[in-house]
Amino acid sequence: MTHFLIRRIFWAIFLFFVATIITYLIFWVIPTDPAQLAAGHAASPEFLASIKHRLHLDKPIWIQYFYFIRDLVVHGSLGQSFVNRQSVDSIIGKDAPVTASLVFGGAIFWLTLSIPVGILSALRPRSITDRITMTFVLIGISAHPVWIGLILSFVIGYKLHLTPIAGYCNFFPGSAGAQCEGPVQWAYHMILPWITFMILFAALYVRLIRANVLETMSEDYVRTARAKGASQRRVMLHHVLRNSLLPVVTILGMDLGLALGGAIFTETVFTLPGLGRQVVQAYGSNDLPIITGVVVFSTLCVIVFNFIVDVTYGFLDPRIRLS
Amino acid sequence: MASLKVENLNTSFRTDDGLVKAVSGVSFALDEGQTLGVVGESGSGKSVTFLTVMGLLDPRQAQVSGSVLIDGEEMLGAKPARLRSLRGRHIGMIFQDPMTSLNPVKSIGWQLEEAVLIHHDVTRKEARTRALDILAEVEIPRANQRIDDYPHQFSGGMRQRVMIAMALINNPAILIADEPTTALDVTTQAQILRLIRRLQGEHNMGVVMITHDLGVVAELADEVIVMYGGKVVEQAGVEDLFAKPEMPYTWGLLGSLPRLNASGGRLEQIPGQPPSLLNPPSGCPFHPRCEYTMDICRRELPELERSVVGEDHLFRCHLDEETRARVWQQKQALLVGETAA
Numbered sequence: 001m002t003h004f005l006i007r008r009i010f011w012a013i014f015l016f017f018v019a020t021i022i023t024y025l026i027f028w029v030i031p032t033d034p035a036q037l038a039a040g041h042a043a044s045p046e047f048l049a050s051i052k053h054r055l056h057l058d059k060p061i062w063i064q065y066f067y068f069i070r071d072l073v074v075h076g077s078l079g080q081s082f083v084n085r086q087s088v089d090s091i092i093g094k095d096a097p098v099t100a101s102l103v104f105g106g107a108i109f110w111l112t113l114s115i116p117v118g119i120l121s122a123l124r125p126r127s128i129t130d131r132i133t134m135t136f137v138l139i140g141i142s143a144h145p146v147w148i149g150l151i152l153s154f155v156i157g158y159k160l161h162l163t164p165i166a167g168y169c170n171f172f173p174g175s176a177g178a179q180c181e182g183p184v185q186w187a188y189h190m191i192l193p194w195i196t197f198m199i200l201f202a203a204l205y206v207r208l209i210r211a212n213v214l215e216t217m218s219e220d221y222v223r224t225a226r227a228k229g230a231s232q233r234r235v236m237l238h239h240v241l242r243n244s245l246l247p248v249v250t251i252l253g254m255d256l257g258l259a260l261g262g263a264i265f266t267e268t269v270f271t272l273p274g275l276g277r278q279v280v281q282a283y284g285s286n287d288l289p290i291i292t293g294v295v296v297f298s299t300l301c302v303i304v305f306n307f308i309v310d311v312t313y314g315f316l317d318p319r320i321r322l323s
Numbered sequence: 324m325a326s327l328k329v330e331n332l333n334t335s336f337r338t339d340d341g342l343v344k345a346v347s348g349v350s351f352a353l354d355e356g357q358t359l360g361v362v363g364e365s366g367s368g369k370s371v372t373f374l375t376v377m378g379l380l381d382p383r384q385a386q387v388s389g390s391v392l393i394d395g396e397e398m399l400g401a402k403p404a405r406l407r408s409l410r411g412r413h414i415g416m417i418f419q420d421p422m423t424s425l426n427p428v429k430s431i432g433w434q435l436e437e438a439v440l441i442h443h444d445v446t447r448k449e450a451r452t453r454a455l456d457i458l459a460e461v462e463i464p465r466a467n468q469r470i471d472d473y474p475h476q477f478s479g480g481m482r483q484r485v486m487i488a489m490a491l492i493n494n495p496a497i498l499i500a501d502e503p504t505t506a507l508d509v510t511t512q513a514q515i516l517r518l519i520r521r522l523q524g525e526h527n528m529g530v531v532m533i534t535h536d537l538g539v540v541a542e543l544a545d546e547v548i549v550m551y552g553g554k555v556v557e558q559a560g561v562e563d564l565f566a567k568p569e570m571p572y573t574w575g576l577l578g579s580l581p582r583l584n585a586s587g588g589r590l591e592q593i594p595g596q597p598p599s600l601l602n603p604p605s606g607c608p609f610h611p612r613c614e615y616t617m618d619i620c621r622r623e624l625p626e627l628e629r630s631v632v633g634e635d636h637l638f639r640c641h642l643d644e645e646t647r648a649r650v651w652q653q654k655q656a657l658l659v660g661e662t663a664a
Contacts, residue, residue, distance in 0.1 A: 220423040226379055227418075228438045228489065229411035238437070242428050317428055318473040 004310075012303045019299045021065070023292050028061040034082045034286040055082055068292060078296060079289035081282075088293035091278060096297065098168055099274035102266060103259040105190055106197025107252070114202040115245075118209025119236070125214060133206060140203025149196045149269030157192060164189050166270045193270045197263070201255065209248060216244035246316055253309030254302070261298020326496050326529045327353040327376070327414075332389035334368075334375045342386075343600045345371040346553045349389075351546075353529040355496060360544030360561065361533045362576065366597045368553035369533050373499045377416055378406040393497070412442040415490030419502040421482035425474035431485050432470035438492045457488040461518060480511035484518065491522060498523070499531045504539065516543060537580055541565060546635075549573050552598040552608030555627065559636040569630050569638035569647055571613045574654055607641065615642055615650070 035052040036043075043051075052058045056067055071077050078088035121130045157165035169185040180189075216222065217240055225239045264276035271277070275294050282290035314320050334346040346368040353359045363369045374380050376391050378398060391398040393409060418424045426434060435454035436447055443450075451470070458466035461484040474482055483503060490498060500519060504512035520543060523530050532543050540547055540561065547564045549557040549572065557564065557573050568574055575593035595612035598604050604611050610620040619641050630636035631644060640647065 220418060220420060221426040223379060224418065224424045224486070224489070225426070225437075227377060227410060227416040229407045229409070229441050230437070231407060231441075234437075234441070238429070239426050243426070246428075318430075319427055319475045 008303075008307060012300075015299055015303060016296065019295050020068070020292060023295045024061055024065045024068075024288075027286075027288050027291070030286070032286050033057075034288065037285050038082050064288075068289075072296075078293040081290050082287045083285050088289050091290060092275065092293055092297050095273060095275045095278045096260075097171070098272050099260055099263060099267070099276060101171065101186070101190055102193050102197065102263055102272060102274060103256060105187075105194045106201065106259075106263075107256060109194045109198035110201040110205055111252075113198060114205035114209055117202075118206045119213055119241075121206065121210040122213035122217065123236075130210075133210075137203045137206050140199050141207075143199070145196055145200050145265040146269055148199050149192070149266055152192050152196060153269065163191050166272075168270075168272045168274075193266050193272060196266050196269070200266075205248070205251075208251060209244070212244040212247055213240060216240045219243070242316065246313070249312055249316065250309055253305045253312075257302035257305030258298070260301040260305075261294065326355045326394055327531075328390075328392040329372075329376060330390040330392075332372060332375060332391065333387065334371050334380065335386045336384050337386065338601070340601055344553055344603065345600055346375065349548075349550070349553075349555050351548055351555070351558065353497065353531060353546075355529050356523070356527045357546065358523065358530045358532055358544045360540035360547040361531060361550060362535060362537060362540055362547060363550035364535060364597045366600065367550040368600075369550045370501050371553075372550070373416070373501060373531060373533060377410060377414065377499065378403075379410075379416075408442065411438055411490075411495070412493040413495050414497040414499065415493070415495040416499040416501065417483070417486045417490045417503050420506045421479055421486050422506065424486055425482060427474055430471045430473055431477070435470075435485070435489055435492055438489050442493050453492060454488075457492045458485070460491075460522070461485070461488045463488070479507050480515065483507060483511075483515055487515075487518065487522070491526070494526060495528065497529045497531070499533070501533045502535070503532075504536075505534070512539075519543070537576055549576070552603060553600060554608060554624075554639070555637075556609065557638040558627070559630070559638075560633065563630070563633050563636045567630070567632050567636075567651060569636065569651075570609075570640035571615055571642075571650075572609045573638075574651065575612075578654060578658065607639065615646070617641060 035048055035055060035057050038055070039048050039051045049058075056064050059067075068079060071079050078092070080087055081091065117133055121133045124130055153165050157163050167179075167189055169180040169182070169189045171181075171183055171186040173181040222235060222239050225235050230239070261275065263274065264280055266272070267274040267276035268280060275297070279291060279294045281287075282294070329352070330350045332346055332349045333344070336343045336345060349368070349372055351359065361369045361372070371380070375385070375387055376398070378401075380387070387399055389399065393413060398406065398409070425431065429437075432451065432454055435457065436450040439445065439450035439453050440447065445453075455466050455470060458470060463469060463481060463484055469477075474485070477485065483506075487503075498519070503519065504515050507515060516539060519530065519532075522528070530543070532539060534540060544561045547557075547559060547561050548555050549564075551572050557568065557570050559569075564573070565577070568577060572593070575591075578591040579593060581590055593612055598608050598611070604621075606622050607613070607620045607625055610616045613620065623641070625639040625641045627637045627639055630638060642650075
């Protein structure tokens with residue numbers, strides 16, 4: 001276990017460097033001037049130069065990267081926004097819960113839909129139900145989240161007035177200047193984003209679960225269970241499900257980790273102030289520290305969730321637990 | 324009364340390319356305490372025959388006709404609940420590959436207890452006692468320490484013992500063993516066969532031994548059926564079969580047995596491939612690979628006829644008695660000659 005942990009930590013550090021260096025390189029290649037944006041169009045050349053100096057933009061890119069690493073290691077800080085000098089730590093701290101609400105809520109939605117539907121489809125492959133399901137899956141996979149989100153927002157929110165069209169409410173009451181707050185308002189505002197997420201991922205997961213269940217049902221040990229006289233229900237519950245959902249845990253962990261780094265489209269459509277929207281704005285203003293901060297955060301999420309998957313896997317699969 | 328009687332069994336699979344006739348017109352009977360050896364190449368229909376008997380084929384894919392009687396009760400068309408209550412209690416089955424035939428995420432104790440709990444209204448504790456007894460009976464050392472282990476912690480031979488224990492835990496009258504030793508190494512094979520023979524004696528079970536190994540048949544079987552292309556091509560008592568096999572495929576099988584003291588040379592083989600079940604050859608299914616093919620073999624499937632050597636010896640072949648006797652004598656002389664040399 002210790003050995004495993006140490007290897008994991010080294011791997012995490014390596015990934016951190018790869019991800020941040022790539023971010024800086026891409027930034028370096030883009031031919032724009034963040035200092036100009038920060039200073040405004042009417043700024044004098046002297047003011048522009050002083051801003052450049054303050055933001056270290058007059059230094060070569062590897063020096064900028066060095067400052068970034070130094071700030072992180074020495075001060076434990078991800079730096080400050082070029083545009084408004086806000087601390088990146090606090091921006092991420094404020095935005096991450098919004099994205100987490102979206103991702104985890106959405107995950108509950110898409111799993112509760114796709115597990116039963118996937119199993120039903122696998123039980124009767126090529127049946128009418130299976131074919132109809134697979135048609136919806138195809139639509140779900142092909143449709144773009146922005147399109148799904150806009151249609152939902154238009155029909156359910158604007159035409160039918162069943163939900164808000166967009167916007168976000170804090171789960172915990174008490175934040176200053178909030179128009180709405182509390183768990184009920186929070187969930188009310190999140191329903192459409194969750195459904196958007198659900199349509200997007202349920203399609204992939206139904207397909208995945210269907211394929212896994214079908215494959216598991218043709219395993220020798222399932223035949224053994226039938227030869228023992230087990231009923232269909234017992235075979236499914238005790239022999240097929242656990243084995244066929246094992247790979248789903250892996251994919252789920254990867255998807256959750258990735259999505260926490262910013263569900264860009266869904267957040268943009270519903271104007272949720274999450275990491276995805278933050279990063280889109282930061283791209284617009286070439287706000288490198290925010291972009292790098294979100295990259296670091298999402299790398300961390302992917303690493304943490306992969307770790308959780310590995311530990312969970314150990315509990316679910318005795319072959320891994322003991323070896 | 325025969326504990327298992329199969330008559331004119333046909334099994335076909337619906338596929339995208341058409342109907343695959345995996346088993347056609349198979350009949351045999353198994354008495355209690357007896358062992359029936361079922362021999363044939365891969366794809367000869369031997370496994371499918373017994374998956375049909377167990378009712379383990381997917382009814383959406385398999386078309387079945389004929390009759391399967393277990394203690395006089397018709398199984399084909401029986402209610403699924405009735406079939407399930409017989410499966411695992413009256414008739415047990417073990418499979419070829421012990422590495423994949425046990426559920427990897429459940430302990431073997433759990434899997435053994437499950438077999439008891441499905442058929443008996445007992446507590447899990449009582450089921451566990453029964454599981455421990457049967458594990459001892461199949462000679463798994465330190466059963467009480469190993470019962471909570473998972474399949475991957477056992478060797479292939481040990482897993483096959485667990486499979487046997489699971490098939491026998493409810494004292495079935497019939498055990499179907501589908502190539503139980505094929506996936507095991509030779510020393511383990513001998514142990515497993517000995518174990519099956521001992522348990523058969525103690526429980527007076529009827530055993531079906533499906534195999535492609537004539538050595539296994541010679542050792543265990545009372546009665547043998549040889550299958551080819553989904554059909555029974557020869558059926559006889561084990562001694563009759565080895566003394567006077569009546570058709571070319573069986574000759575080929577016997578000829579391809581390795582002999583320790585054979586005078587060098589290559590192992591004899593039957594040329595060609597097993598027949599396609601989708602587009603089976605016309606007439607006798609063996610004619611494309613047979614050394615003695617005549618015109619009639621291409622046109623007509625030979626009926627099962629009785630051998631002159633015994634009432635219960637049946638075979639399919641168009642060759643006349645004289646030719647068959649002469650050819651077998653020559654083959655035998657060759658085999659014995661090799662052995663002598």
